[in-house]
Structures are given as structure tokens and as C-alpha cells.
Amino acid sequence: MAPELQSSSPRPCHHSYYTVGYALLPSKVSSVVQPSLVALAAEREVRLVAVDVTRPLAEQGPFDLLVHKMYGREWRAQLEEFSAVHPSVPVVDAPAAIDRLLDRASMLDAVSGLSASVGIAVPRQVVVNDADPDDLPALGALRFPLIAKPLAVDGSAESHEMRLVYRRDGLRGLRAPLVLQEFVNHGGVLYKIYVLGDRATCVRRGSLPDVPQNRLLDVDTEPSVPFANISNQPLPDAANGADMPPASFVDEVSRGLRQALGLHLFNFDMIRESEEHGCGQYFIIDINYFPGYAKMPGYESALTDFFLEMLPPATPVHAQLGPGSGLDIEARKLDPGPGIGLRKVESDRAQVELAV
Ligand SMILES: Nc1ncnc2c1ncn2[C@@H]1O[C@H](COP(=O)(O)OP(=O)(O)OP(=O)(O)O)[C@@H](O)[C@H]1O
Numbered sequence: 001m002a003p004e005l006q007s008s009s010p011r012p013c014h015h016s017y018y019t020v021g022y023a024l025l026p027s028k029v030s031s032v033v034q035p036s037l038v039a040l041a042a043e044r045e046v047r048l049v050a051v052d053v054t055r056p057l058a059e060q061g062p063f064d065l066l067v068h069k070m071y072g073r074e075w076r077a078q079l080e081e082f083s084a085v086h087p088s089v090p091v092v093d094a095p096a097a098i099d100r101l102l103d104r105a106s107m108l109d110a111v112s113g114l115s116a117s118v119g120i121a122v123p124r125q126v127v128v129n130d131a132d133p134d135d136l137p138a139l140g141a142l143r144f145p146l147i148a149k150p151l152a153v154d155g156s157a158e159s160h161e162m163r164l165v166y167r168r169d170g171l172r173g174l175r176a177p178l179v180l181q182e183f184v185n186h187g188g189v190l191y192k193i194y195v196l197g198d199r200a201t202c203v204r205r206g207s208l209p210d211v212p213q214n215r216l217l218d219v220d221t222e223p224s225v226p227f228a229n230i231s232n233q234p235l236p237d238a239a240n241g242a243d244m245p246p247a248s249f250v251d252e253v254s255r256g257l258r259q260a261l262g263l264h265l266f267n268f269d270m271i272r273e274s275e276e277h278g279c280g281q282y283f284i285i286d287i288n289y290f291p292g293y294a295k296m297p298g299y300e301s302a303l304t305d306f307f308l309e310m311l312p313p314a315t316p317v318h319a320q321l322g323p324g325s326g327l328d329i330e331a332r333k334l335d336p337g338p339g340i341g342l343r344k345v346e347s348d349r350a351q352v353e354l355a356v
Pocket residue numbers: 123147149159160161162181182183184185186190206207208229230231269271285286288
């Protein structure tokens with residue numbers, strides 16, 4: 001019989017997996033937590049466990065890592081309580097840092113903070129908080145066409161309902177709070193860059209076509225048109241030859257944003273101003289927290305790598321073999337070889353299991 005182990009934690013360890021808890025809305029679970037991810041993660045000893053958001057978070061687990069994308073004050077309170085009870089479990093990402101992306105007024109601030117040498121910009125925009133956009137005192141230096149975007153990004157379908165506004169009378173009837181952002185002609189191609197910790201993967205998507213100057217003056221046409229979720233469109237054939245941005249540029253912008261935002265899990269939408277309308281300047285127009293990673297090629301392995309990298313380094317745990325034996329063992333993850341070996345160091349790295 002195996003000698004009884006005394007660990008410094010009261011919780012017994014029953015398995016040899018790292019446990020990643022995830023708190024996500026059902027739509028995000030079905031888009032990201034696909035069987036292919038669960039299977040690949042399991043092969044690498046990572047178990048994905050859904051948080052039950054109807055129960056106190058601090059009582060659930062044990063988790064080695066917690067990832068989340070939930071909205072609201074109650075959830076924030078749950079996270080705070082969880083971290084107070086389990087201070088050694090990393091929570092990805094910090095709610096305050098995520099908050100900046102949930103408001104289109106602050107979402108792109110981090111881009112302006114990147115060094116000028118990076119060569120990235122954001123379109124000019126104004127925030128309309130409560131005034132009727134129809135009688136905006138001034139649009140400042142903004143030039144039509146504009147995109148009207150809802151201010152709040154809260155996971156709702158409405159937060160993606162936009163309007164392309166060609167001229168001033170197209171502002172009539174828009175509902176504040178919103179952001180009016182200059183539309184940049186970009187040849188109908190959008191670059192979506194998925195960031196997962198240190199990794200950045202760029203994919204191309206379809207986007208809105210360029211707006212010719214004469215469209216702005218044609219009073220026989222609609223002054224504004226609605227659209228939504230346009231970047232879920234595949235790239236049109238005509239845009240297939242569009243160049244990818246240089247990998248070194250994508251990496252530099254991603255790294256800068258990751259640091260400025262203090263986030264690990266996000267994507268950003270980038271466009272390049274058409275040469276015929278400008279000088280090929282790159283713009284960032286949108287940043288999304290915990291996007292649809294399954295749309296990224298090879299996401300299963302990238303996400304699993306990320307989970308493993310985010311685990312805190314194994315803290316030496318000293319377990320005594322039998323009361324008073326005086327034999328200290330430093331526990332870390334070992335392959336269970338023949339005979340006695342220490343297997344998994346559980347959750348808060350204070351649990352040890354004997355494999356005999
Ligand atoms: N300033 C801009 N200039 C040109 N096109 C733009 C601009 N802003 C947005 N677009 C187009 O409108 C689409 C939707 O805008 P945006 O990305 O801000 O909305 P979203 O609903 O937050 O998108 P996502 O689904 O990526 O979260 C973009 O993918 C792009 O095709």
C-alpha cells in the first residue's frame with residue numbers, strides 16, 4: 001500500500017490534469033470550445049471546465065487558470081471574491097483592462113500610445129453622448145463618409161449595428177450614445193489579427209467597398225445605409241490578391257497593443273488606406289476582447305499552448321512522506337515512470353499525488 005501523503009493543502013488531488021475554468025456566454029462556448037479543442041487540450045493534459053455562473057465562483061474548481069468573458073458588475077464582484085480566496089490562480093484577463101474595450105470611446109486609446117515609429121493610426125472620431133446627432137453643434141474636422149457605431153460593446157447584437165453615413169442628413173434619427181468615425185477607403189479588405197499572449201495571427205476578411213467621392217454628393221441616393229457583422233464575410237474573389245501586411249509589422253503592433261492594453265486575449269481589425277485615396281497608411285478600427293478564436297487556423301493548438309504558458313510556474317511544494325518522517329519532496333510534474341513517482345501538482349500547486 002502506498003504510504004499516506006500529507007500535503008500542505010487540505011484538498012485531495014484525484015487526477016493528473018491541469019484544469020482551465022472558462023466563464024463564457026453560451027454562444028461563445030459553442031464557437032470556441034469545440035470538440036476539437038477539448039480533444040487536443042486533453043491530449044496535453046489540459047481539461048476545460050465550464051464555470052457555473054449561477055453558483056458562487058469562489059466555491060468552484062479547483063482551477064489552475066481561469067479565463068472569462070462575461071459582462072456586468074455582479075460578475076466582477078465574483079471575480080474579486082475568487083481572487084481573494086485563490087490568489088495564486090491566474091485570472092485572464094483583468095476586468096479593468098477588459099473594460100476599456102467595452103466602450104468605443106476608449107477602445108482605441110491604446111493605439112495612440114504606441115510609438116510613432118510603429119506607423120499605425122486610428123481614424124478621426126467624435127463621441128456623441130446624449131445630444132441628438134441631428135443637431136450636433138459641430139462635427140469638428142470630421143469628413144464624410146462617417147460610420148456611426150454604438151458606443152457600448154456589450155455582447156449584444158445591437159452593439160454591432162452600424163450605419164455608413166454619406167452626408168449630414170444621414171445623421172438624422174441616429175440613436176446616441178454613439179461614435180462617429182471617419183470611413184477610410186481601404187479596397188474592401190480587412191485584416192483581423194488574433195492575439196493570444198505572445199502570438200499574433202493575421203487573417204484577411206471582406207469589408208465595405210470604397211466610397212467614391214461622387215456618392216457623397218448624389219442627393220438622389222440614401223443619405224445613410226445600415227450594416228452589421230460585415231467582417232464575418234469571406235474575402236471576395238476580387239480581393240484575393242491583396243497583400244498581407246508584413247509579419248514584422250503585425251508582430252510589432254500586436255506586441256505594442258498587448259502591453260498598452262495589459263491584455264492577453266483579443267483581436268484587432270486593421271485596414272490599409274487605398275493608395276489611390278491616400279498614402280497606404282494602416283489604421284486600427286476595432287479591438288475585440290476574447291474574439292472567435294475558432295476562426296483562426298490551428299486555433300486548438302495555439303489556445304492550448306497559451307493555457308499552458310499562463311499556468312504559474314510550479315512552486316516547490318514540500319510534502320512529508322508520513323507524519324514526522326522528515327523526508328521532504330519537491331513536487332513538480334513528472335512522467336509516471338515505473339515504481340513511485342510524483343505525478344501532478346494540483347491547482348494551487350500544493351497538492352501532491354503518488355503514482356505507484
Ligand atoms: N473607419 C472605418 N473605415 C472603413 N471601414 C470601417 C471603419 N470602421 C469600420 N469599418 C468596417 O465596418 C466593419 C464593422 O466595424 P467594427 O469592426 O468597428 O464593428 P464591430 O461590430 O465591432 O466588428 P466585430 O464583429 O469585429 O466586433 C469593419 O469590419 C469594417 O469592415
